[in-house]
Amino acid sequence: xxxTPKIINDPNACAAELLDGLVEAYDGEAKKVGAGSxxxxxxxxxxxxxxxxxxxxHEPIYHxxxxxxxxxxxxxxxxxxxxxxxxxxxxxxxVDRGKGVLYxxxxxAGDVMNFDMGAELADDExxxxxxxxxxxxxxxxxxxxxxxRRGIAGLVLIVKIAGAAASTVDSLxxxxxxxxxxxxxxxxxxxxVAAGSIPATGxxxxxxxxxxxxxxxxxxxxxxxxxxxLCTADEMAPQLxxxxxxxxxxxxxxxxxxxxxxxxxxxTQMELLILNRALKPLLAAxxxxxxxxxxxxxxxxxxxxxxxxxxxxxxxxxxxxxDMPCQSVxxxxx
Amino acid sequence: xxxANLTLDEVVAMLDRVADKIIASEPELSEADRNIGDxxxxxxxxxxxxxxxxKLAEGGFPSIDKAFMAVGTAMMSSMGGxxxxxxxxxxxxxxxxxxxxxxxxxAGLATFLQAAVQGVQDRGKAEVGDKTVVDAMVxxxxxxxxxxxxxxxEALAAAADAAEGGKEASKDMVAKxxxxxxxxxxxxxHPDAGALSxxxxxxxxxxxxxx
Numbered sequence: 001x002x003x004t005p006k007i008i009n010d011p012n013a014c015a016a017e018l019l020d021g022l023v024e025a026y027d028g029e030a031k032k033v034g035a036g037s038x039x040x041x042x043x044x045x046x047x048x049x050x051x052x053x054x055x056x057x058h059e060p061i062y063h064x065x066x067x068x069x070x071x072x073x074x075x076x077x078x079x080x081x082x083x084x085x086x087x088x089x090x091x092x093x094x095v096d097r098g099k100g101v102l103y104x105x106x107x108x109a110g111d112v113m114n115f116d117m118g119a120e121l122a123d124d125e126x127x128x129x130x131x132x133x134x135x136x137x138x139x140x141x142x143x144x145x146x147x148x149r150r151g152i153a154g155l156v157l158i159v160k161i162a163g164a165a166a167s168t169v170d171s172l173x174x175x176x177x178x179x180x181x182x183x184x185x186x187x188x189x190x191x192x193v194a195a196g197s198i199p200a201t202g203x204x205x206x207x208x209x210x211x212x213x214x215x216x217x218x219x220x221x222x223x224x225x226x227x228x229x230l231c232t233a234d235e236m237a238p239q240l241x242x243x244x245x246x247x248x249x250x251x252x253x254x255x256x257x258x259x260x261x262x263x264x265x266x267x268t269q270m271e272l273l274i275l276n277r278a279l280k281p282l283l284a285a286x287x288x289x290x291x292x293x294x295x296x297x298x299x300x301x302x303x304x305x306x307x308x309x310x311x312x313x314x315x316x317x318x319x320x321x322x323d324m325p326c327q328s329v330x331x332x333x334x
Numbered sequence: 335x336x337x338a339n340l341t342l343d344e345v346v347a348m349l350d351r352v353a354d355k356i357i358a359s360e361p362e363l364s365e366a367d368r369n370i371g372d373x374x375x376x377x378x379x380x381x382x383x384x385x386x387x388x389k390l391a392e393g394g395f396p397s398i399d400k401a402f403m404a405v406g407t408a409m410m411s412s413m414g415g416x417x418x419x420x421x422x423x424x425x426x427x428x429x430x431x432x433x434x435x436x437x438x439x440x441a442g443l444a445t446f447l448q449a450a451v452q453g454v455q456d457r458g459k460a461e462v463g464d465k466t467v468v469d470a471m472v473x474x475x476x477x478x479x480x481x482x483x484x485x486x487x488e489a490l491a492a493a494a495d496a497a498e499g500g501k502e503a504s505k506d507m508v509a510k511x512x513x514x515x516x517x518x519x520x521x522x523x524h525p526d527a528g529a530l531s532x533x534x535x536x537x538x539x540x541x542x543x544x545x
Contacts, residue, residue: 012381035411055415078381080374081415084422109511110416113457117410117419198374201364205373 003202004303011200015056015078022063025329030066034090036083038063039073047072048175049095050102050166052159053088054111055080057199060330061155061299062105067328070163071104075118079199082110088118092127100128100172104162104179106151107133130172132179134158136188136310139216139226143248150218153262153299154188154310156331161312164321182318188260188310189243192217193230196265196302205301215239217264217306233271237278240309245286251313253287258312258322263297266305272296275307292322298330337543338485339437345398348438348542349405350390353383355538356531363534367527370509375527378417382409398438402429402446420454420467420528427453440489444482447475447493458511465507465521467528470500474536487543494536501529 008014015036023032033039043049052062053075063074075091077083083091092101101122103115112133119129135146136154161182162175169175192214195204208214208227213236215226231239245251259279261272272295283290291314299308314322326333340348356363356379363376385408395401403426410422428450435442451471460466477496481489504526 077414078378081378081413081418084411084414084418086411087414108416109458110414110419113416113419114414117457198377200377201373203364203368203373206368 004197006199006202008199014199015076018056018059019063019076022059022329026066029068033073033094034087036076036087037073037091037094038066038076039091039094040066040068043072043095043097045097046099046170047097048099048102048166048169048172049073049097050104050159050162050175051075051091051095052104053077053083053091053115054105054108055082057302058300064330065156065159065163065328067163067326067332069167069324069326070328070331071159072166075115077114080205082108082114085114085117085121088115089121089125092118092122092129093125096127099170100130102162102166102172102175102179103129103131104159105134106155107135107147107149108151128172130176132162132176132183134183136183136186137190137216137218138187138244138247139189140218152188152190152218152310153260153308154186154312156262156294156298157258157260157310157312158182158186160326160331160333161318161321163326164324167324168321178317178321182312185249185313185315185318186310187244187247187249188308189215189240190217190264190306190308191215191236191240192264192304192306194266194305196300196304199302205304213306215243233274234278237275238282241279241282244309244311249313251286251288251311254289255287256289256291256314256319257283258292258294258314259283259290260294260310260312262299262308262310264304264306264308265297265300266303267297267307269295272307275309279309291319294331296331337487339439340398340486340543341437342395342398342401345438346390346393346395346401348539349401350387351542352535352538353387353390353405355534355541356380356383357387359534363527363531366525366530369524370521370527374415375417375531378413378415379421379531382413382418382421385409385412397433398435398442399429399432402426402432405429416458417528417531420458421531423453423457424450424467424471424532438486440478440484440486441482443486443489443493444475444478447471447478451475460511463507464511465504465509465526466511467526467532469504469507469526470497470529470532473497473500474532490536490540490543494533494540497529497533497536501525501533504529
């Protein structure tokens with residue numbers, strides 16, 4: 001397969017250079033800290049802090065979710081690699097305003113180990129840290145093994161709620177409670193139709209035969225758990241919803257949800273909109289009311305083709321936080 | 335000519351050789367990871383050991399434990415990812431156990447590997463059979479325990495063979511950790527990339543003392 005031409009400089013400097021460019025895109029609202037973190041420039045004293053992070057190469061997440069009523073900072077790793085503990089510590093110290101720091105990130109072995117080590121270093125500095133892992137991908141493990149599930153695009157909705165809550169609540173425990181509820185009310189499922197590539201080598205992250213789709217694909221290009229011939233958008237919509245509805249969280253008559261249709265990179269807005277057209281009547285038929293629709297490429301894996309569908313089930317409290325305006329490079333809401 | 339006990343300078347030279355070997359193995363490691371993960375293990379190891387080489391070149395180590403630990407710290411802080419945490423811990427925990435030893439001998443190898451296994455398992459929670467680096471480390475550590483009174487050349491040769499055996503055995507395992515775990519049986523037939531890296535490390539140490 002032909003390698004995708006990349007408009008870059010040194011292939012091994014992509015993570016560092018994109019972070020520089022991202023900081024510039026904030027026009028002063030956020031700044032670079034230490035070896036690989038981005039942090040809001042003016043964080044008020046006494047604010048409960050929200051720190052996100054993960055490997056680079058999935059822009060705009062995670063670092064692009066730093067913003068007002070969003071994450072206070074992000075610890076950024078190299079391409080597809082969790083940030084090392086020293087970077088996690090630098091970010092933690094930069095966002096802490098005395099009320100402690102919530103680590104919110106996707107459930108991947110490398111992220112967990114490195115953030116845990118960062119939390120141990122933060123503890124040495126007397127900074128209180130709590131962790132909520134994002135595991136919204138229903139296709140990655142059965143419901144009784146949630147701790148084995150990956151975090152995928154649903155993270156955007158969870159970070160949005162957590163960011164609003166972090167600007168409002170006055171204790172870390174309260175932020176943990178709200179964020180955990182948002183996490184537990186979110187389910188996602190993805191489909192991949194073509195691999196992205198590793199910028200440094202140009203090699204695809206996995207092999208998927210042409211004309212096939214990998215259902216349950218992770219954002220790092222892990223192989224899907226089920227491979228089928230690619231179907232139409234109208235055929236895909238019920239298939240994806242069935243996987244979500246087959247999970248342990250009930251979605252039923254009268255429920256209000258946020259619907260997020262995410263492109264993994266190469267899949268176009270056109271395709272997402274065509275899928276949205278197919279999803280809406282199916283949700284309506286179940287009596288589910290879509291309170292807000294988010295469509296975009298926010299959780300990506302380079303030029304990977306594919307998409308994911310996420311549903312966040314609202315209650316009055318989550319709706320209050322969802323309704324708050326927010327601004328970041330990756331996601332903004334009026 | 336083979337070496338029996340390594341001095342501090344020789345330990346640094348050996349670690350530098352390990353770094354060279356891993357850096358040169360990047361395509362092989364990336365390919366191994368591409369089969370069951372996301373294909374970036376080789377690049378991470380290359381980045382980590384390039385940073386380790388720089389630390390080794392700076393020198394100034396007061397003792398051999400600090401040389402091993404410097405490699406671990408350089409890997410941990412430059413790599414990130416699961417590999418950075420695991421291999422950083424491997425060299426740091428193993429190195430720490432060598433505190434107070436003036437030379438690196440077969441007993442030191444056994445001490446290093448035993449502490450490294452403990453550190454890696456504490457961090458990553460993997461057991462033998464989970465298709466991780468532990469599957470190559472545990473047989474090597476056990477072999478080294480049995481050869482800790484012999485000479486270093488033979489001990490390293492035996493440990494490297496044991497690591498290789500463990501790496502090969504990992505082919506038939508179903509992954510329980512990392513990105514490969516969601517593949518289930520799909521990863522069977524491929525060795526764990528971390529186990530391959532560890533085997534290359536042991537082989538490079540063996541080759542250094544055999545020169």
